[in-house]
Amino acid sequence: xxxxxxxxxxxxxxxxxxxxxxxxxxxxxxxxxxxxxxxxxxxxxxxxxxxxxxxxxxxxxxxxxxxxxxxxxxxxxxxxxxxxxxxxxxxxxxxxxxxxxxxxxxxxxxxxxxxxxxxxxxxxxxxxxxxxxxxxxxxxxxxxxxxxxxxxxxxxxxxxxxxxxxxxxxxxxxxxxxxxxxxxxxxxxxxxxxxxxxxxxxxxxxxxxxxxxxxxxxxxxxxxxxxxxxxxxxxxxxxxxxxxxxxxxxxxxxxxxxxxxxxxxxxxxxxxxxxxxxxxxxxxxxxxxxxxxxxxxxxxxxxxxxxxxxxxxxxxxxxxxxxxxxxxxxxxxxxxxxxxxxxxxxxxxxxxxxxxxxxxxxxxxxxxxxxxxxxxxxxxxxxxxxxxxxxxxxxxxxxxxxxxxxxxxxxxxxxxxxxxxxxxxxxxxxxxxxxxxxxxxxxxxxxxxxxxxxxxxxxxxxxxxx
Amino acid sequence: xxxxxxxxxxxxxxxxxxxxxxxxxxxxxxxxxxxxxxxxxxxxxxxxxxxxxxxxxxxxxxxxxxxxxxxxxxxxxxxxxxxxxxxxxxxxxxxxxxxxxxxxxxxxxxxxxxxxxxxxxxxxxxxxxxxxxxxxxxxxxxxxxxxxxxxxxxxxxxxxxxxxxxxxxxxxxxxxxxxxxxxxxxxxxxxxxxxxxxxxxxxxxxxxxxxxxxxxxxxxxxxxxxxxxxxxxxxxxxxxxxxxxxxxxxxxxxxxxxxxxxxxxxxxxxxxxxxxxxxxxxxxxxxxxxxxxxxxxxxxxxxxxxxxxxxxxxxxxxxxxxxxxxxxxxxxxxxxxxxxxxxxxxxxxxxxxxxxxxxxxxxxxxxxxxxxxxxxxxxxxxx
Numbered sequence: 001x002x003x004x005x006x007x008x009x010x011x012x013x014x015x016x017x018x019x020x021x022x023x024x025x026x027x028x029x030x031x032x033x034x035x036x037x038x039x040x041x042x043x044x045x046x047x048x049x050x051x052x053x054x055x056x057x058x059x060x061x062x063x064x065x066x067x068x069x070x071x072x073x074x075x076x077x078x079x080x081x082x083x084x085x086x087x088x089x090x091x092x093x094x095x096x097x098x099x100x101x102x103x104x105x106x107x108x109x110x111x112x113x114x115x116x117x118x119x120x121x122x123x124x125x126x127x128x129x130x131x132x133x134x135x136x137x138x139x140x141x142x143x144x145x146x147x148x149x150x151x152x153x154x155x156x157x158x159x160x161x162x163x164x165x166x167x168x169x170x171x172x173x174x175x176x177x178x179x180x181x182x183x184x185x186x187x188x189x190x191x192x193x194x195x196x197x198x199x200x201x202x203x204x205x206x207x208x209x210x211x212x213x214x215x216x217x218x219x220x221x222x223x224x225x226x227x228x229x230x231x232x233x234x235x236x237x238x239x240x241x242x243x244x245x246x247x248x249x250x251x252x253x254x255x256x257x258x259x260x261x262x263x264x265x266x267x268x269x270x271x272x273x274x275x276x277x278x279x280x281x282x283x284x285x286x287x288x289x290x291x292x293x294x295x296x297x298x299x300x301x302x303x304x305x306x307x308x309x310x311x312x313x314x315x316x317x318x319x320x321x322x323x324x325x326x327x328x329x330x331x332x333x334x335x336x337x338x339x340x341x342x343x344x345x346x347x348x349x350x351x352x353x354x355x356x357x358x359x360x361x362x363x364x365x366x367x368x369x370x371x372x373x374x375x376x377x378x379x380x381x382x383x384x385x386x387x388x389x390x391x392x393x394x395x396x397x398x399x400x401x402x403x404x405x406x407x408x409x410x411x412x413x414x415x416x417x418x419x420x421x422x423x424x425x426x427x428x429x430x431x432x433x434x435x436x437x438x439x440x441x442x443x444x445x446x447x448x449x450x451x452x453x454x455x456x457x458x459x460x461x462x463x464x465x466x
Numbered sequence: 467x468x469x470x471x472x473x474x475x476x477x478x479x480x481x482x483x484x485x486x487x488x489x490x491x492x493x494x495x496x497x498x499x500x501x502x503x504x505x506x507x508x509x510x511x512x513x514x515x516x517x518x519x520x521x522x523x524x525x526x527x528x529x530x531x532x533x534x535x536x537x538x539x540x541x542x543x544x545x546x547x548x549x550x551x552x553x554x555x556x557x558x559x560x561x562x563x564x565x566x567x568x569x570x571x572x573x574x575x576x577x578x579x580x581x582x583x584x585x586x587x588x589x590x591x592x593x594x595x596x597x598x599x600x601x602x603x604x605x606x607x608x609x610x611x612x613x614x615x616x617x618x619x620x621x622x623x624x625x626x627x628x629x630x631x632x633x634x635x636x637x638x639x640x641x642x643x644x645x646x647x648x649x650x651x652x653x654x655x656x657x658x659x660x661x662x663x664x665x666x667x668x669x670x671x672x673x674x675x676x677x678x679x680x681x682x683x684x685x686x687x688x689x690x691x692x693x694x695x696x697x698x699x700x701x702x703x704x705x706x707x708x709x710x711x712x713x714x715x716x717x718x719x720x721x722x723x724x725x726x727x728x729x730x731x732x733x734x735x736x737x738x739x740x741x742x743x744x745x746x747x748x749x750x751x752x753x754x755x756x757x758x759x760x761x762x763x764x765x766x767x768x769x770x771x772x773x774x775x776x777x778x779x780x781x782x783x784x785x786x787x788x789x790x791x792x793x794x795x796x797x798x799x800x801x802x803x804x805x806x807x808x809x810x811x812x813x814x815x816x817x818x819x820x821x822x823x824x825x826x827x828x829x830x831x832x833x834x835x836x837x838x839x840x841x842x843x844x845x846x847x848x849x
Binding site: 001003006013020071075077081082084085091093099100101103108109117125126130133137167168169170282324327341343346361376387406415 | 480489535540541548559561571577600633636640807811814819821822826829832833
């Protein structure tokens with residue numbers, strides 16, 4: 001760990017990334033799909049000289065602008081903020097690898113901003129040809145930004161040959177790039193339809209106009225559902241073996257995966273038999289239900305994308321406990337308390353008796369420490385090595401929940417064989433003496449086995465083991 | 467002092483350091499201009515609006531209607547310097563921001579609140595029946611949030627160059643070696659001085675907005691009322707800048723930095739940065755006494771103010787570099803430069819920039835013909 005660790009009780013700091021990301025993803029995909037929708041529909045409305053539909057598009061453009069420029073843009077910056085705080089090493093790796101991709105994406109943001117303002121405020125005072133051009137330029141820029149950012153998120157899941165050949169091209173055109181671009185484009189189209197439904201059902205009273213919007217806006221979702229399924233299948237095929245194994249091993253992920261496909265198919269048929277072929281279906285309740293289905297499917301997809309990367313943040317390069325593969329070898333040799341600068345400073349300040357004249361930790365003195373000090377140092381090691389994914393006794397994926405009733409030896413053995421016991425765990429980065437400290441701490445917070453369970457083994461034997 | 471900065475990155479620099487510094491500085495200049503406008507412009511415009519300048523054509527109303535645009539472009543342009551800061555100074559930027567993580571994270575909700583508030587203000591001033599109490603309330607919310615964000619940025623970037631304070635802050639705001647993210651760099655006078663310099667500079671930039679706004683509407687820039695706003699604001703900002711800047715340079719710079727900034731070859735840059743505001747100040751005063759067409763002079767004044775902002779941005783980058791050098795934190799690093807990603811970026815910038823210019827020109831022409839730039843017409847399918 002090269003940086004100080006930000007301790008967020010109960011939740012763990014990386015979970016803040018998940019919170020901000022899910023919100024952003026639900027807005028950002030609408031920013032892409034909505035741009036395409038507005039461009040196509042503005043062209044249609046001008047061509048048909050349909051003033052009421054244009055008036056609707058004007059209102060929708062304003063809503064779209066508020067949602068995407070304010071909340072979409074700021075939560076996008078928010079992800080960047082949060083990853084720098086909770087996952088600084090991976091952020092450093094991504095930024096250095098993709099800095100000019102991000103710079104290019106910034107150019108697309110500028111175009112998006114200018115064109116969305118021009119389009120939203122340009123109704124009634126811009127020639128139709130130019131007005132449609134504003135929307136088309138916005139749609140193109142927004143889709144390009146999706147392509148660029150997808151390359152980066154796809155890279156994290158499977159950087160492909162970049163590990164051996166660390167070039168920009170290898171990083172950008174990684175095995176997950178195209179599948180994710182296809183599925184995200186589909187997702188953007190589908191989510192756009194759901195936003196349009198929601199907006200229309202609450203704001204349009206004219207039944208004819210509502211039916212027109214419904215008919216026109218259903219098509220992107222049908223195409224989107226097909227792209228999501230195609231991209232999703234390709235995504236699965238391009239997953240590293242460990243991710244497939246993680247999916248297969250975790251029943252909750254299995255269920256979620258099936259849930260996404262099932263939800264997509266449900267939404268597809270709901271759209272097909274509903275708004276696509278039956279005018280008048282668009283009620284606030286129906287659109288809200290579909291919208292919530294869409295949000296659930298999207299959020300689940302993002303959760304799975306994150307979960308199957310374990311034990312890595314950047315596959316085969318940065319592990320979940322914020323070490324590079326190269327760092328891990330070094331840290332195991334030198335010890336966590338010697339290698340982690342912030343942790344070392346803490347030991348020097350609080351336990352100067354453990355530091356020799358060269359500033360190195362005297363590991364042979366650790367057993368002499370009082371129990372409470374061993375537990376305290378064990379906690380420090382836990383925060384730097386485990387808190388990336390696990391809260392303490394209680395909280396998100398708390399380690400306490402995983403060691404109900406474990407004795408100290410079981411804990412210690414598991415620490416030593418972490419990645420061998422579970423392939424989605426990173427290897428234990430510390431040395432034997434540090435493993436003992438961590439075992440002391442974990443044993444101190446391990447809850448008892450839940451009461452009332454019968455195993456056919458005499459209670460005395462169980463309590464003796466404990 | 468223990469070196470708590472991060473060890474060398476596992477990934478080489480993607481371009482020579484000089485290129486990255488230039489991009490970082492250019493991005494910072496682009497960011498500072500809208501940031502200056504929203505920081506000083508919102509309180510100024512609201513104060514003037516409250517004291518009676520409420521007509522549709524008056525500067526406060528026009529300015530407040532434009533604040534959401536400044537926010538959008540300011541945030542957008544802010545991405546560039548932050549991106550390149552993380553490339554070149556990751557080893558000090560992340561530790562500093564992690565120490566104050568909750569405050570740094572708070573920038574996001576603050577920004578969202580400021581954004582929403584600025585839209586409410588813009589909607590309020592655009593409506594025919596603006597409600598003063600609501601307008602003031604939303605303006606104050608936006609203003610407080612934006613100043614808080616400025617304060618937090620001043621904290622982060624001053625803490626970034628003070629690694630000697632990190633261990634102490636981690637000890638005070640941490641547990642078991644991890645940090646709570648609740649530290650601030652308020653004990654460092656440089657933080658306060660920088661924040662004040664930024665606010666002073668913001669006043670001087672905002673002073674040119676009433677004039678630029680008239681020029682863009684093809685009006686004579688030397689309208690007495692708006693020129694008075696510009697003159698008073700500029701002179702107040704320039705004096706404030708002189709006081710805060712003096713404190714910043716002579717009261718807070720580490721001796722090694724001051725020594726270098728006041729010696730050749732950096733002395734001309736320091737002197738130019740300190741004295742530059744005198745040029746736009748002179749121009750705005752000259753405009754007051756000019757009876758004829760002042761458009762060209764006004765454009766020169768705006769360009770001079772852009773130069774003031776640019777000089778400040780450049781000096782700031784140089785000082786930051788020297789501050790980190792003083793701690794031995796500027797180290798030679800391997801470079802793995804690939805030309806084509808840079809070429810793609812530059813090409814995208816060229817194409818994107820051209821599209822933006824063409825579209826803005828088009829909109830400016832047709833919207834000016836259709837009426838005001840901020841008012842909206844009714845939907846019409848003809849054309």
